[in-house]
Amino acid sequence: MVGIRELFEDQASPAGRIVRAIAAIGSATATQLVKSTGLARSTVSTLLTELKDGGIVLDMDTKSNGFGRPSQLLSLNPAAGRCAGVLLGLGEIRIAICDLAHTVLSDIWFAMDKDYTPQDAARCVRSSLEEQCALLGVDMSELLGVGLAISAPVSYDGEILNGSILPTWCGTNIAAVFSEQLGCPIHVENESHCGALAEMTWGAAVGEPNFVLFKFDLGIGGAIVIDGTVQRGAHGYAAEFGHMSLDPRGPPCRCGNRGCLETFAGGFQLLRYAEQSFGETISIEQFVERARNGEAAYARLVDDAAEMAGWGMGIAFTILNPPLFIIAGKLAEVGESFINGLERSFARHSVAPPAHSPEKRKPRFVVGTFRGNDDTVMGAVALVLRQHGRITSEVSPAS
């Protein structure tokens, strides 16, 4: 029996496919594995026996579906390997370590200078990981991988394409910087793509192979998931919903265009309105709190943002026709007034099914499960669990 690392990274071998399928969803029945791997039941059965003998797969509780014999739930042996997820944020870094059964073993946070460099980040992450691993009694070399969540599009080879909250990082190959320090496989992705992976693994999108996520936060990002895969596009720019240009004569945007959705409905912009119009310098959390409490001025800003957001989602629907939208980010925490406004606007701005069409042809709107930046750091862990965004020395197919 080969080791967990080889199995985990082997996209082709049947045993690898089983290990990866369990890693993606945390625990699974043999029937679920037959379905998700496409392998024959007998193959799955034989390989599961081998994987259990090798100490890689464990029997867990049984799962009853209400009739017949309850099914055996299987998980990966938590001790077989660990993954780390790193959020590189504005003046802060957060690191979570998980085992292969999806249990969070440690979750720490530390402040950084506002203008910290990628090299600073990599050094701090290494020393923090060493510390955390030591506390957990794990050798750092046992990490199956480290996932990095970046608030900007990232190329397949790990280059930060556009600067977002860390504009000076644009053009940096962040994977190379971290590889040098960490000596284990590095996975890198845009934070909204990480958010989608977190929702697929633990949140509102478990069992949903097709959906579109909009993240309304200080910026606006998103993810497109088709057949269980987070789409990256040719170079990593896919799902940059915040930069759909809705009004070419609108306000200038940091991306170089005008009238991008973010210039109307992004959190930074809403805070700027609050400052310019009401003379109040507040945080996004305070903004959300005031809008939730129905303070008229803030409620109106949220209403107007929802109008623009619904228009943008209408365009995304007309292009992608997803069955499900997941609404994430701090603005979603405003609650019903934002979501209802958004759905109302969406209905006016998307290709409408004909009048006789059944209700089921309309997309569902679901608020994401995570709060704060939990989706980002857990999504960074999920990069490793789902082997997404892995940087290899090979040239990417699209570059």
Next chain:
Amino acid sequence: MVGIRELFEDQASPAGRIVRAIAAIGSATATQLVKSTGLARSTVSTLLTELKDGGIVLDMDTKSNGFGRPSQLLSLNPAAGRCAGVLLGLGEIRIAICDLAHTVLSDIWFAMDKDYTPQDAARCVRSSLEEQCALLGVDMSELLGVGLAISAPVSYDGEILNGSILPTWCGTNIAAVFSEQLGCPIHVENESHCGALAEMTWGAAVGEPNFVLFKFDLGIGGAIVIDGTVQRGAHGYAAEFGHMSLDPRGPPCRCGNRGCLETFAGGFQLLRYAEQSFGETISIEQFVERARNGEAAYARLVDDAAEMAGWGMGIAFTILNPPLFIIAGKLAEVGESFINGLERSFARHSVAPPAHSPEKRKPRFVVGTFRGNDDTVMGAVALVLRQHGRITSEVSPAS
């Protein structure tokens, strides 16, 4: 050895995968088949011997890549089966019959009343197919399938979702109507999706697994191709680029929204401008001719359409990040002035790669290969060759 029909329709069996892979591209080397099916070389080799013995696969010419031994090109036995493609157009129907080696055996066209019904269409198509098959010495029951191209979104079970150039057809299950008459497998898809399949099979997208097609014709449609699959979305509405609402206070659109791309850059709209502003009632072909010849009034209308079209493509790029755009439809026949205007506008309205970014990160723009409605009828044939849009009695995964 099972028959061609079973092989053709069997998505799972290795021999079926080989047959389908050859059908999709017309002719292939064993090496290409190993790559496209993911089967082991030895499996491909064994199965090809069986398929040749069964008279299903034939050796064709050899193909030299300039060094080493030339490779043997394989095709399906043309006599093993035929496919038909049907374009249901405005006051016209066109039908093509192809063999499995991608040779067009017949291509006929006939006029219909402007308000012909789906039942009229099915009856006329049957009698015309019977006639053509008789001329070719083929029994109609030998047809492996009939593909229907509809100028509207179509659900997975064959229902016309929105009326387009045949508005009264909205809500009709066109697959059921044709099944009754034809007694062979029916495939149905939106005409722009068919156009993409034609470009993938014979045209500008051969060997391109990822691209976005915009079709600028009387209406505006399109297709999104990811990993070689034309995306349909949850219910068949994917890639309705003509109905992106670019200006919610803009002109009303037949889809129920305002300011859709089609209301600015659709051919019907351009002809309406010509009529209203210049008092000239002309056809789209005449319009294109005048713009090509540089008649100022028409050239300006094309310029303005290109400006709006480039904006719409910029939004599509920001969402999908394709490596390649294919520009199809009659407006593309205007030539450079339209394409250049469109690319110029695109550059101002899409997420821009950072200044240091290599040229390769920009999408390529390629004009489609087909003229007139050739893409639509050939795409309808390709529906069968590529087993796309097949209507089964099973419930679709997304409905």
